[in-house]
Amino acid sequence: MEENFLKRYQGFYIGLGFLVWAILVNRFPGGHIFIGGDVYQLTNLQDQFPALHFGWFSGRVSLFYAFFLLLQKIGISPAAQLSWYLGVFLIGAYISFWLFSRLIFSKLNEWWAMAVAIFYATNVYTLYIFTASWGFTSYQILYVFIPVLVGFYIKVLTESKASHWGWFFFVVSLASMSFSNPAFAVSLGLMFLLLTALLLWAGVVPFSSIFFRRIILVCIGGVLLNAYWLLPLLPQARAGVAEISASTDIVLGEALRKTSNSVMDTVRLLQTHEQGKYYPANFPYPSIAFLKPIVFLMAFVPFLLAMGGLLIRQSKETRRLQWVMVGIWLLFGILMMKARFPFETMNSFLFQLPVLNALRGWDKLAIYTPFFVSTLLLMFFSSDLLKERKWALISGGVFGCTLLILALPFYAGGLQTDLSYILAQSKKKDYEQARQSTLIRIPDPYYAAQGIFDADRTESRISMLPYSPGSSIGRVDLPKLKINGPHPANALYGKRYIELSDYYIAKWIFAKEFSRSDIQPDWIVDLFGLLEIKYVFYHHDAKQKALDAFEPQRQYLEERGLLVRQMQNEWFTLYEIPKQWLFPYVYTSPTPITLELNPEKVSERVQELRKDAVSLSYEKKSFKEFTVTADVMLSNQVLYLNERMDPLWRAELVQEDGSVTPLSRVDTVLYANAWKIPSLSKDGVIHIHYFPNQLLWVGEWISGVAFLGVIGWGVYSLRRNRLKEKQYVNCSE
Amino acid sequence: MRQGKVRLSWSDVVIFALGGLFGLMFRWNLPETVLFLFFLWAIRYSLSVKKIAMITGVVFFSIPALLLFGFEKRAEEIALYSYYVLVILVVRAMIEIGNNSR
Numbered sequence: 001m002e003e004n005f006l007k008r009y010q011g012f013y014i015g016l017g018f019l020v021w022a023i024l025v026n027r028f029p030g031g032h033i034f035i036g037g038d039v040y041q042l043t044n045l046q047d048q049f050p051a052l053h054f055g056w057f058s059g060r061v062s063l064f065y066a067f068f069l070l071l072q073k074i075g076i077s078p079a080a081q082l083s084w085y086l087g088v089f090l091i092g093a094y095i096s097f098w099l100f101s102r103l104i105f106s107k108l109n110e111w112w113a114m115a116v117a118i119f120y121a122t123n124v125y126t127l128y129i130f131t132a133s134w135g136f137t138s139y140q141i142l143y144v145f146i147p148v149l150v151g152f153y154i155k156v157l158t159e160s161k162a163s164h165w166g167w168f169f170f171v172v173s174l175a176s177m178s179f180s181n182p183a184f185a186v187s188l189g190l191m192f193l194l195l196t197a198l199l200l201w202a203g204v205v206p207f208s209s210i211f212f213r214r215i216i217l218v219c220i221g222g223v224l225l226n227a228y229w230l231l232p233l234l235p236q237a238r239a240g241v242a243e244i245s246a247s248t249d250i251v252l253g254e255a256l257r258k259t260s261n262s263v264m265d266t267v268r269l270l271q272t273h274e275q276g277k278y279y280p281a282n283f284p285y286p287s288i289a290f291l292k293p294i295v296f297l298m299a300f301v302p303f304l305l306a307m308g309g310l311l312i313r314q315s316k317e318t319r320r321l322q323w324v325m326v327g328i329w330l331l332f333g334i335l336m337m338k339a340r341f342p343f344e345t346m347n348s349f350l351f352q353l354p355v356l357n358a359l360r361g362w363d364k365l366a367i368y369t370p371f372f373v374s375t376l377l378l379m380f381f382s383s384d385l386l387k388e389r390k391w392a393l394i395s396g397g398v399f400g401c402t403l404l405i406l407a408l409p410f411y412a413g414g415l416q417t418d419l420s421y422i423l424a425q426s427k428k429k430d431y432e433q434a435r436q437s438t439l440i441r442i443p444d445p446y447y448a449a450q451g452i453f454d455a456d457r458t459e460s461r462i463s464m465l466p467y468s469p470g471s472s473i474g475r476v477d478l479p480k481l482k483i484n485g486p487h488p489a490n491a492l493y494g495k496r497y498i499e500l501s502d503y504y505i506a507k508w509i510f511a512k513e514f515s516r517s518d519i520q521p522d523w524i525v526d527l528f529g530l531l532e533i534k535y536v537f538y539h540h541d542a543k544q545k546a547l548d549a550f551e552p553q554r555q556y557l558e559e560r561g562l563l564v565r566q567m568q569n570e571w572f573t574l575y576e577i578p579k580q581w582l583f584p585y586v587y588t589s590p591t592p593i594t595l596e597l598n599p600e601k602v603s604e605r606v607q608e609l610r611k612d613a614v615s616l617s618y619e620k621k622s623f624k625e626f627t628v629t630a631d632v633m634l635s636n637q638v639l640y641l642n643e644r645m646d647p648l649w650r651a652e653l654v655q656e657d658g659s660v661t662p663l664s665r666v667d668t669v670l671y672a673n674a675w676k677i678p679s680l681s682k683d684g685v686i687h688i689h690y691f692p693n694q695l696l697w698v699g700e701w702i703s704g705v706a707f708l709g710v711i712g713w714g715v716y717s718l719r720r721n722r723l724k725e726k727q728y729v730n731c732s733e
Numbered sequence: 734m735r736q737g738k739v740r741l742s743w744s745d746v747v748i749f750a751l752g753g754l755f756g757l758m759f760r761w762n763l764p765e766t767v768l769f770l771f772f773l774w775a776i777r778y779s780l781s782v783k784k785i786a787m788i789t790g791v792v793f794f795s796i797p798a799l800l801l802f803g804f805e806k807r808a809e810e811i812a813l814y815s816y817y818v819l820v821i822l823v824v825r826a827m828i829e830i831g832n833n834s835r
Contacts (some may be wrong), residue, residue: 013775197818201827201830202827202830203830262809262812263809263812263813263815263816264796264808264809264812267793267796267812296800297797297800297801300796300797303793304793304794304797307789307790308787308790310762310786310790310822311786311787311790312781320830323790323826323830325825326819326821326822326823330816330820331818333816341813342765514790
């Protein structure tokens, strides 16, 4: 039986062999971690996981990073974790598409199913994501789930089999890990909406009351299983939409123009914008450089073969599904053209609609195109014509060669070491010799500093000096480390890091003023103290220009004892800010002290506040939930919580009689969250909490129960099927 | 909708003239206007899906051929036209499916 099983799926195993080779040949170099663009690899998840779960992402990335937490717990190194991720992605995409082909085209020859599943796993799009930084974020994992989601979706709409429902909802639960960027949930919803409409029109799914019942069940199940991230997202999205509406940073027309794709590139799964950074435009093989234009041409082959399926005889069912897939591809193609003729007017209207405006990025729509093309390829290979040996050999030969050449870097190696987008402009396409890299070898002193942070269990934070901004907001430039991206502290430590090149206080990048020689530098430490920044990395590995500009300020602050050395090495000096300069995490003052966004006024205001500030003891209930005893002495005081200003932080006064009064927010305080305490006649308790986290608990309960329901349903239907099989055998005997 | 032998009536002439005017109004170039008229023709005369699919195939196959000979701009233009033809093909196919299911 075992032998039969192996023989039956030998095509599948051979395909798997190709991918295992791709994973082995692309092993990430030991001792390195991934930092690039806006992405960083979390290497200390034991400490970082609670912040991830309860922090900004409010549950959205917990499922994804739980896998990496597990890898860390069993001792897998950070570099090996990258290889694991590549493996899970490629093999996951392969299995997912293979399952889709078995579900929908069960009669298709398994060798064709294997070849197309390999194409789905290793193509120009997956090369794009693994040579960019995006491949190493949680939301691209959606790519893995698309085929199996669509496969089971078609099955639950067309057949009444309980196990299909169980599997569909199980995959829906797993796929929810992709929605750390909710725009992907929007694009997935749009894809399913169009798919359903076209399936109905083409008659693949009959239009009946059963259809409506099934759709309602799909929607309810989907919402329940995703409630754990949907609920906390609602208030964040509301605040985010208001922020985007008021923002002048995003110019929609410009964003659409930059991410618009030409038809020729959509057909080839290429990105028009920034194409030069990615394979095949970024061609890393000088000895076979003549192949570059050929690879560009070969990128047309999968689509042309897929279109070839329209010209040959097909069964009625396949033909209908073929029109559905071509129809969705066309509609997505129109959206991907964005600001291009002739759809620019229509698209600029569509992309201004709320929710749809989240789909500005190229990959949010392009992530589905490999699936449409792969499905059309399956249909091409399932035609009767391909059963003839001659045509099978020709098509197989052409497709096989294309498969290998288009995905050559997967099989030749060097995805991030030679082919990274960051090396595209570099003469030396080698991560070790290039000026910048996404694979970073973190020097030992950075790891040694962790002991200091681990010993400090307060809410204090880390930051850096001098101001050495990277290529975009939130990025730092550390040339000696080859980093142009997030600060390594984000990747290494559980303690929070405040990025100088980001807007921590309103729209003020205060660090731009650090080198001003006309002001005494005391204001820097005053401001750091106000924001509870206790540890400061002074980077000797920063840009030389930044170091030179800040050197007088550094000497001044050190001589005055405002920066106290804790560690020194060739990479950095770790300073500590003396305790008396640090503000508490929770404190009060008689009147609200506002901060003028002007370095000349900072010290004066901070000293005023420091004089009046009274630290309050608090009880930490959970990661973002605290209680403070409110005695009558706190009447009419201003209560501060030293967290980045966010209206979703809420404070409520709970009195002895159980009455709850929300405290009114003091909006003029921009450096923390502040509320006005009313006059108190009796003692009570102030409950401070981050509102989305309350919804997170509710959502987790809902999704947890729904998931257990899915598992229970799966076990029940499995047992029922076995019983039926037994009865059938008994009856036939 | 008509099928089979094409015999132009006055109403056809009016429809195609309006199609041409439509092109002028939106300042389409000649190939785009011709494609629009082709779309009208494909719908009005129920041009077979197979024939449109053949045309689509030819147009799509010409893109890499043009690129091969260095006509990049022309290839991009043809890619857009091939997209239009594919839209016509899918619309025609969907109409046919709709008619058959009724």
